[in-house]
Structure formats: structure tokens, C-alpha cells
Amino acid sequence: MESVLVFIQDVLSTPALLIGTMALIGLVAQGRPIEEVIKGTLKTILGFVIIGAGAGILVGALNYFGALFNFAFGVQGVVPNNEAIVSLALNEYAQATALIMAFGMVANILLARFSKWKYIFLTGHHTLYMAALIAVVLSVGGLEGWQLILAGSALLGFTMVFFPALAQKTMVKITGEESIAFGHFGTLGYVFSAWLGSIFGKESKSTEEIKFPKRLSFLRDTSVAISLTMFMFFVLVSVIASFKEGFDPAMTTGINWFLFSVIQSLTFAGGVYIVLAGVRLLIAEIVPAFKGISERIVPDAKPALDCPIVFPFAENAVLIGFLVSFAGGLVGLGILIALSGTLALPLILPGVIPHFFCGATAGVFGNATGGRKGAIIGAFGHGLLITFLPALLMPVLGTLGFANTTFSDSDFTAVGIVMGNVANYIQGYGLLAVSLLIFVAPIILTLVQPKKA
């Protein structure tokens, strides 16, 4: 009997097996044929293993970058990238992340069923990333065991309906439909962009009336875009470092700065590519199952979908948003450098993926409320926002705050900053109570609010 318990305990404490078991239970519960159960379970575990392998590659390149940056500028340099930080977080917090993700989806269904925010969050990789963030922040805040899982799932469920609800007004403007919702954890940035657009962009013409060079669209291949920007960052730090006194050629692996930068930037892009492939496998069984179950329990809920669903509605705003947000990131970096004498903040470099996806979406949201002026001003504001928020998030991430990468999109950073700072004042059962209170708030609000006639 005892050996059975030990076996179960081993499964639960080995994240890859825990995740595999959850997939297995899910597949059996759906009554799927045996070959699909085997295939789905194995591919889910495979996805987890691949993420770990990708993390190893990413870390190699990031460590070189971090050491060079520190040597060249004397401060911590950070390239925000969700895939990189999540793959690092999973090394330590995989078990909590997996359980929070599973029960967080249950919490999402409960909120969609019993509150007025009838959204089902279908962007599986963002659910995973948010689960990882919450697991880290609450663990650093001192929660563990079942309290951590309960508080984490409650918070995750809340974010899965709160952010789509926040975006819905502008979403209807963009798509002209009530039935689709928006589910991507950069929502604060997009709503901020839409708000800026509505203020500054009055009577501005839509971005879609501009003729825009189509050839720039090659940057929409994410591997190419990551390689190019990381190459520029590596060239910058390795050249500056090599002119400084005490430079050790081993910092650039003993080879020429140019070749070093080519290899390391592509290593980083390769690592991200591998992590993405792992995430794709990991969520391949989870998302359809979640969709199927939620459709049965909450048939009137709106599916909240990933950000590219708005891209075809304003193609020019996508490219403008990306470029302007990136420019905002560079200006934000300049501001951080100017402040670095007085505040102990890490320098946040403009990571290409967040500016790329979130910047583009911010452009579409800004265009919806304020035309081309709105798209430009909104995306610029978004670029600044996602530069400052990660800098404020780093201190509440514990040891992960010293990594040379961090969470990028605005909702991850905002949720992390809020909960991390709450955890500084309220610990243990108090923190659990706060999390549960946040969870039930939308249900209570729905109950006390008079129904529309």
C-alpha cells in the first residue's frame, strides 16, 4: 500500500507526469478511443519535455547577453519574453503551474456561468503563462500547498473573464459583432491605446486608407523578427563591452563579436522556436477539451480569442502598431537609462515579440477609436507601458527577478505587480482570502445589480 502512495506522490511531484496524468484523465473523461488517449497523453508530456529543452538553449544565449550587458553598462539588462521566462519558471514551479492552470479553467467556467462576464478564455498558451506568473508571485508571497493552488486558480479564473470584459467595448467596434470576445493578456495595453485614441484621434482617418509598403510584412515571421532584433542587441553589447577595460574574450566565447552575435541571436530565436513548439503540443489536447466542456456548461458564453483575430480587420494598423510600439519601447529604455542614477530599476530592452503582437493589437485598438492618429499615439503609449511595467514586476518575482528576461505583456506584469505587492502586506490565509474575494466579486456584483429589462 505504501509503495502505491509513494508512486502516486512521485507522479504528482514530477511535473511532466502530472501534466500527462491530467491529459489522460481529460481524454478518458471525454470518452475518446484508446489510440487517441495514448496519442494525446504522450504528446502532452512530450510538449512539456520540449519546453524544458528549449529553456536550456534560451538560457545559454541569455546568460551571455546578461553578463555582457552588465559588464558594458553596469546594470541588469532585461529582454522581456514570455516564452523564455515561463520556460524558466517551469523549472521550479511546474507542479503549481499545472494545477493552477487546470483548476483556473474550472474557475473560468464557474464565473462565466454565474457572473455577467460570460467569457470563456480560449488562448491556451496565455492561460499557461498566467498560471506560471501567479504560481511564482504567490509562492514568493509565501503561499504553498493547497492554499497556493486554490488562491492561484481563483485569481487565474478571474483574469480569464475580467480582461475579455475590459476589451469588449472596443472589440465590438473593431469586428462589428457582439458574439466574439478578446482573450489575450495584453488587454490593459490595448484598452490604454484605445483610450488614448479616443482622446487624441478625433476625426482622424482610418489607417486602412493609407498605402503601406507590403514588403515590411516579412517581419511577421516571428523567428526572423526575433533573430534580427536580438542580433542588434548582441552587437550593441558585445561591441561596447569589447572597448571596456578588463574585457575578457571568453565573454564572447573567444570569437569575433560579429560572428558571436550572429550565433547567439539565432540560438535565442531557436530556443524560442523550440519552446513554442513545446507549448503547441502541451495545449493541443487541453484547448479543444476546455472548449467542448465549457460549451456544454455555459452555452451562452462568448469565446475569448487570441489577438491575431483582430489583425485582418486593420492590416496597416498592425504594422504601424508594431513599429510605433517598438519606438515607444526605445524611448522608454532611454527614460529608464536617465532614471538609472536615482532608481535601482533594471533596463528593459524592447523585446520584439511583445511589441510585435501586443504593439500590433494596440495599433488596431487605437485605430478603432481614433483612426491613424489613434493608432500611432495609442501604440506609442502602449510601448512605454510595456517597458515600465516589467521593470516594476521584477522585484516581486523572487529569484526569477534576477533572470535576464521577464514577463512582457501588460496583464501579466500588472497582475504580478498588484498581487506581488499585496503579498508584501498580507500573507498566508489573508492572501488566500483576498484571492477568493477577487474571485467572487464579479458574481456578487452580478447578483446585486438590477437586471436589465
Next chain:
Amino acid sequence: MSIKKIMCACGSGLGSSFLVEMNVKKVLKKFGVEGVEVAHGAATDVYKGAADVFVCGKDMYNILSAYGPCVTLTNIISMAELEEKLGAYLKEVGVI
């Protein structure tokens, strides 16, 4: 011409292309088309011959159209639009 593989693509191949894949499977079932592999992936994963036809949002057309026939959608999660455009393509190549 027979169709063996349909690939849905988006920027990072995680979210929206995955939902389009689920929709494509539904549409194929409705048309009674069997034995066609449906996959999703990133723009990086697309090359000539990766699939017989690609399905993507209008914003990805410039990248993907170089690699083969493309069914492009304005509202990428609209079942009606997918059914109309994919149906037209399948008729054109003689699958249905």
C-alpha cells in the same frame, strides 16, 4: 487533384491558427470530406509543399501566398466565411 493536407497558419502558431484548425475540421466533416490531415503552425513553419492549401487571416496572405494556394479569411473565426471560401476552393480542385 486530391488534397492530403490543409495547414492553418498565424504569427506564432499557437492561438488563432489552432482555432481555425478546429473550424476547418468541422467544415470538412460537414462536407463529408475524409482522410485529410489538418494542422496548424507558425509562419516560420510554412514552406512550399508543407501543405496542399493554407488557411490564414487576410493579414498573413502576403507571407503565405508564396508557398502555395491560400484560403484567406477576413474574420478568421467566422464559420460562415470559412465554409464559403474553403468550400469554393474544394469545389475548384474537385474534392467536393
